[in-house]
Amino acid sequence: MAILILCAGEDPEPWVLSMQGLDPNCDIRVWPNVGHPRDVLLALVWNHPRGELAKYPHLKCIASMGAGVDHILSDPDLPLGVPVTRVVHESLTRSMVEYVLLSVLDFCRDMEIYRQDQRDRRWAPRFPRPRAELGVGVMGLGELGSACARKLVELGYKVLGWSRTPRSLEGVASFWGKEQLGDFLSQTDVLVCLLPLTPQTEGILNRETFSRLRSGAFLINAARGKHLVEEDLLEALGSGWLCGARLDVFRQEPLPADHPFWIHPSIQVTPHISSLTEPQAVAPQILENYRRVCRGLEPLNRVDPQRGY
Incomplete structure (x- = not known):
């Protein structure tokens, strides 16, 4: 054998x-x-x-x-x-937690703005966003999502979780099923997608989902590229309803050299390295x-x- x-x-x-x-x-x-x-x-x-x-x-x-x-x-x-x-395995979980925490902190501490300030040689300190007032919504509370949610709670963020079936995590406001998705999204400033890819979740990051988020929300997708309707993300960024996105997964990998995500000023691209x-x-x-x-x-x-x- x-x-x-x-x-x-x-x-x-x-x-x-x-x-x-x-x-x-x-x-x-x-x-x-x-x-x-x-x-x-x-x-x-x-x-x-x-x-x-x-x-x-x-x-x-x-x-x-x-x-x-x-x-x-x-x-x-x-x-x-x-x-x-x-x-x-703990190595996969640890790697994903690091990626999500890095992405959330990078957004909440305005690091992209500071990187632009450095290029412009501008000295402009800013107060960070109050953690307790920022809703970080984690879609998918499996092994990886639950670990990320717990670490975000430890850092003092207001953490919300959404899953297909009921889940209970200490310090996390839990929502489940289609009926509660809208309530979950309406309280979310940073949306973290860690859902498994199924026929029910494919394309869930779409125009309707984005419209239910708080204005100026930020998207982190470290799940699967097919969760995201790419045209809807570009539209939401263009309108200003979303302020930015960090994407680690894509419908086509490697991401084609002529893909608009590479050069979009509000999108950060990483090559599927969130959990190796x-x-x-x-x-x-x-x-x-x-x-x-x-x-x-x-x-x-x-x-x-x-x-x-």
Whole structure:
């Protein structure tokens, strides 16, 4: 039995080295050098070719290389009944918390204005925005969203959270479902999107959502590019209803060189680095799931394909 690494466009070598360092006897294969398809028991994937996973008759687990699984579940030929797992690790959580805190603090302390002041050689101190008066709304209260919300509470921000189902976090004003989305947005000055990508959440960052935010709001999207309707963001920025955005994820990655986001004065672009998977850190859980399915056990961190997370 073997593990297949299937990550088109990504370097598989760090994964091979990390897993072989933990288990030198493990049979690890890298697509397209598969050998016999019936040998593959676990597929470790990122942006795999559509239909490829249906070729392995003994496949017992499809493991995402990251926290998201939309790149797997969007495959129309995904083999039915094969468990899909995601990565859950403190390194991913820590990295996302750092990114979100950096983005919120950068906005709330007017750092973009100070960067322009430096270019203009202007000395102009400003009082920071009062944290207790700024509503920071986190969309998505899963593993990553909850961790970010807790840290923002510790810093003294007024934190709101919105999720599909009811969640309770100390210090966080929680909202859930479509019925409470409007109330959540109406109190939000900084909107942080950390939702899983599902048919229900695709395109949720749109004209209607933006119009319900407080005037002059700031957007942070570190979830998925398909959450955002790009034209609606440009319109909201052009009207002044939104004052800016920091975007880490995009509908097309890498972001095309001629995309308007690159040169927009109110948009900050980062190249999908908010929460990078470190192969050495998460290799143990991949090998553990491989051993579990070899013994006929349920893999850890299994997702619900119907819910998308």
